[in-house]
Amino acid sequence: MFTLTVRDFEEVRARIAPHIKHTPLLTSRQLSELTGYDVRLKAELFQRVGSYKIRGPLNKMALMSEEQKRRGVVCSSAGNHAQGVALAAKIHGIRAVVCMAENATPAKIAATKGYGAEVVLHGTIWDEANEKAKELVRDEGLTYVHPFDDEQLIAGQGTLGLEIIQDWPNVDAVVVPIGGGGLISGVSMAVKSHNPNIKVIGVESSDGPAMQKSVEAGSLQTIACNTIIDGLRVRRCGELNFSVVQRFVDDIVALPDREIFEAVVWIMERCKLVVEGAAAAPVAALLHGLVQLPAGSRVVCVLSGGNVNLDELRGLKWN
Numbered sequence: 001m002f003t004l005t006v007r008d009f010e011e012v013r014a015r016i017a018p019h020i021k022h023t024p025l026l027t028s029r030q031l032s033e034l035t036g037y038d039v040r041l042k043a044e045l046f047q048r049v050g051s052y053k054i055r056g057p058l059n060k061m062a063l064m065s066e067e068q069k070r071r072g073v074v075c076s077s078a079g080n081h082a083q084g085v086a087l088a089a090k091i092h093g094i095r096a097v098v099c100m101a102e103n104a105t106p107a108k109i110a111a112t113k114g115y116g117a118e119v120v121l122h123g124t125i126w127d128e129a130n131e132k133a134k135e136l137v138r139d140e141g142l143t144y145v146h147p148f149d150d151e152q153l154i155a156g157q158g159t160l161g162l163e164i165i166q167d168w169p170n171v172d173a174v175v176v177p178i179g180g181g182g183l184i185s186g187v188s189m190a191v192k193s194h195n196p197n198i199k200v201i202g203v204e205s206s207d208g209p210a211m212q213k214s215v216e217a218g219s220l221q222t223i224a225c226n227t228i229i230d231g232l233r234v235r236r237c238g239e240l241n242f243s244v245v246q247r248f249v250d251d252i253v254a255l256p257d258r259e260i261f262e263a264v265v266w267i268m269e270r271c272k273l274v275v276e277g278a279a280a281a282p283v284a285a286l287l288h289g290l291v292q293l294p295a296g297s298r299v300v301c302v303l304s305g306g307n308v309n310l311d312e313l314r315g316l317k318w319n
Helices: 006-019 029-035 052-062 066-071 080-092 106-114 126-140 151-157 159-167 182-194 210-217 239-248 257-271 277-287 310-314
Strands: 025-027 038-043 073-076 096-100 118-121 173-177 199-205 251-255 298-303
Touching: 006 052, 006 151, 006 159, 006 182, 029 038, 029 257, 029 277, 038 159, 052 080, 052 151, 052 159, 052 182, 073 080, 073 126, 080 096, 080 106, 096 106, 096 126, 106 118, 118 126, 151 159, 151 182, 151 239, 159 182, 173 182, 173 277, 182 199, 182 239, 199 210, 199 277, 210 239, 210 251, 251 277, 257 277, 277 298
Parallel strands: 038 298, 073 096, 096 118, 173 199, 173 298, 199 251
Antiparallel strands: 025 038
8 A cells, every 4th residue: 555654755855855946835814814724825836847746757757767767758748747747857867758739838838848848749638648648658668757646756746745844843734736636645645644633635626526526436436527727627536646545635625616716816916926726726725614624723725836827817707
């Protein structure tokens, strides 16, 4: 059964520390007053590539064999994972290929190329781009870097949780967004290894709650996913991630895209921080009273990234 300890995360952290930032925990007076909790924001929007997604690939690539490094890596993504893999590969001197759908936004293509990756455009949806990535694994011997369902990746993402307990050892609860489950898998193991009484609460879009539905059913579910939020848009979570969430996550809540995007604006206005949709989900859950804890609880909301898709915001209908 896949489980990591604080010592494991400390080893990973030492491995990737030269290449990442220890992002700050920011106090939020207004959010604390509104909720009755002592709330701090884990500002991973200040991380390299603008999100936590650099952590896992750095760990995975550091552990690759010389032969694997010589052949290179491949992933499929049009978002933060693409940029995390691209920069991690550049740091380690490894060839990186990123498969994206042909309708990927030019800005995301340019950003990924800017970190040194080769971009292959294939198909019109992620699934088709992912099939191309697997084809390159077969044909060229590239190592596939999964966006969430990978032990080494999870271990890297979990260093975010290690930083939380280092900076605030007496934290009572950590609220984490859930897409495929890589981030909450790592964070939940890290904080629970420090103190099993720390509550870990996941937040999904109710327009695509793949993990919540799976936990309720007791088995992995493939759902119809209608959320437009990149970081939360997953039809089926990872098997490893589901196993970890079942054991280490205390609750999963969900709310609609509209309320999550309203939290994006709230954070901009009140906290003066620019966060992407997925990153705003924990704050949205607090604002809408979905996180139920004793008054005065010490709570961390994980702001997972700051790569805002402005096209999503422009396309919303607010009335």
